[in-house]
Amino acid sequence: MAKIVLIGAGSAMFGLGALGDIFKSKTLIGSEIALVDINKEALENVETVTRKYIKDNGLDYRITATTDRTKALPGADFVLISIEIGNRYELWEMDWNFPLHFGIKQTYGENGGPGGIFHSLRIIPPILAICGDIEALCPDCLVMNLSNPMTNIMTAISKKYPKLHVIGLCHEVSSMLTHLPKILQVPFEDLDIRCGGFNHFSVLLSAKNNKTGEDVFNEIMHKAPAYFAGTEERGLFLEIMKYFKRIPITTDSHFSEYIHWSQEVADHAGIMNFYTNYKKECLGHQVDMYDRLQSGTMPEEYWRVVPIIEGILNNTGHEELAVNIINNGYISSLPEDMIVEVPGFVDKEGVRGINIDQIMPLGFSNLLMNRVGVLRTCAEAAIQGSRELALQALLIDPTNNSILQTEKLLDTIILHQKKYLGYLK
Template identity: 30%
Template sequence: MPKITFIGAGSCVFTKTLVGDILQFPELADSEIALMDIDPDRLEAAEILAHKVAEALNVKPKIIATTDRRAALDVANYVICTIQVGGYEPCTVIDFEIPKKYGLKQTIADTLGIGGIMRGLRTIPVLISICRDMEELCPDAWLLNYSNPMAINTGAILQQTKIKAVGLCHGIQGAHGWLARCLGVPREELAFIAAGTNHCAWFIKLEHKGEDMYPRLRQLVEEGAEFVKQDPVRFEMLRRFGYYGGESSEHMAEYVPYFIRKGREDLIERFSIPIDEYIRRCIRQNEAWDEQYRKFKDRNEPIGEIRRSSEYGSYIIHSCETGEPCVVYGNVLNRNHITNLPNGACVEIPCLVDRNGVQGVVVGDMPVQCAAITMTNVNVHLMTQKASVTRKREDVYRAAMLDPLTATNLTMDEIVAMCDELIEAHGDYLPKFE
């Protein structure tokens, strides 16, 4: 039976979801599930939830919980990473409030922009430390990374360690289902190929029973279909660039320079840009946590129906263990998979999974305009990854100067001052930058 280790298991709802996905496969039902977190209370809740899931599915995995990371990693076959370094307070608040002083507004700030850069710089050292333990304790294990910023973090792991890793997100699955609803066709009948980088991947093929669905989608958008109001930024990008992409409108708005601009409140209103959206989500989640925690820890509280999610993690483990192939969308290093993006960048592409592990599929050239937009994101990823190695402030400045949203709204002097203030405010959550 495989040993499947969760690092950051205190992300209780997500851990419950992934454990449920894994244990629904009969071939994985007797797996060893090792839960690890630095927060003992959250870890206890996650352990109780995992047992509830097993009982609801009538399976008997071995479940252990520990705050000892090395013990959790020892002889693991798969490691699922869901950590967040610095939490909502202080780090997420810092990522929003200091840029706001300089007139830089953000929506989510977990993938790109100055928020994504700082989140990456404080997370990469922890991920590399985990990988160093893996190189010693479970060198053949697969690392399934769910920690954002996805492309920055996963790229750093693959560039700086020997560990086999793939970054996983549910953005592609969500967008695929949404497009099927917009087009009025069954999801399982809507064929697609997406490629790019995490949260900035483009649907370069969209077909229903062999028919290209882009003409129909563009027609609906031009006619002002009701669904456009629910996703205004991504459909505006479709109108202007010819293809649909991105994780959501609130995400896409801060990856390009067109929607959040200093002194242009009209754009924010026109495209319904939810400034500070991630802050509001965190506040809601924190307010609900005490009641959730009580229910999680109550062994008599029913867990409800266990349904399979759209997350790819369990499918990867199942295919690696059984050899039964599947296709997922994963974040891997570009090795001529996308031929008009640089090799060594972290790209999100279709991947074949079987006993050989996760193998990226060659996509070829993306449409030039899609590759060009994606490259503006890749520039930031590569520069942030470099800064995580050099530990030089000038590389942090350059990453921010290359960011489309930051460069659109701030001068270079303002960017340097903002980065310095952010580095100081993060304190020991960041390594020392010279």
């Protein structure tokens, strides 16, 4: 039993998916679930569906709903954050297309490159405001961030509120649950794997068969090119396997956002197909609200929120495949203040990372190092409201190929997104 606050609960994808997972948990029976969203109509829709589902199934949960998070936060044990700012897709398409109009090559524009910086500069200030309320009203709770750009947001939180207990969660690693059993023809339960890097910029590092004790990483690498050949969104993906001898845990849409030569090899048609389908689903064309609540999150998107909460409450001591936390030496080739995606250990003390230093190859770790300056500078630009630092972050980003157009691009984006970026002075 716990008090769980869902901030961004009005989203049919996030709010109802998270609630569906919670309602499947025996550990959480009797818990209080506080729904929070600034969109009153969306919040009321989720609340209505939730109350009907609870009544239909005779469940024992206390549900509250409010547009004022300060009323929901006191006494919270766990706070989940999954928000977006403004018209998500209108702004995203600006982030993606404006740099291209200025001759700056980027492949996607959500988390990395100039588009990822603009996205970060919009969403970090409101998330920091949420974290300020958490620190004031429920400082001992565990905060779970599911918003993107994950690493940029988490970097800013760790700098502004270093005492908060915060982890970031992303479902991308679940791709390994799909692919590895097919590559090896063994159940995933028989495998022990390690992945790591930054969120959306992470790779498979090791694998062994638990039943036989055999190291199967080389077998995976031998069979993977044929398995993935011809599949959508895997142009850059295949080049990473070829030159860096590791398998990305995500596809070109995300992985390509961080690499300066990705424009040449990324599967652009596949990325566009992914975006189009993702936009359609998230806008609700494929979402039956009651069914979404009943189903919860599917294996391919499972956020692992509930297993982590259960692990803390029940002191399970289990491992999670991927959590986003401050480095603390888990990858020693990266600075201590970086937010890294590594396996995690969960017990009554919370979530701790698992060291993957010995299996992190030099070449890939240096691809990660190319991101360090961007992450630090972007976070500080948002914290300080500094246009100068925002401009410097754009100039530091390795995917930016133009110094002469960058300032014009920044001023154009600020003009068109003044409501969200006008704070940059």
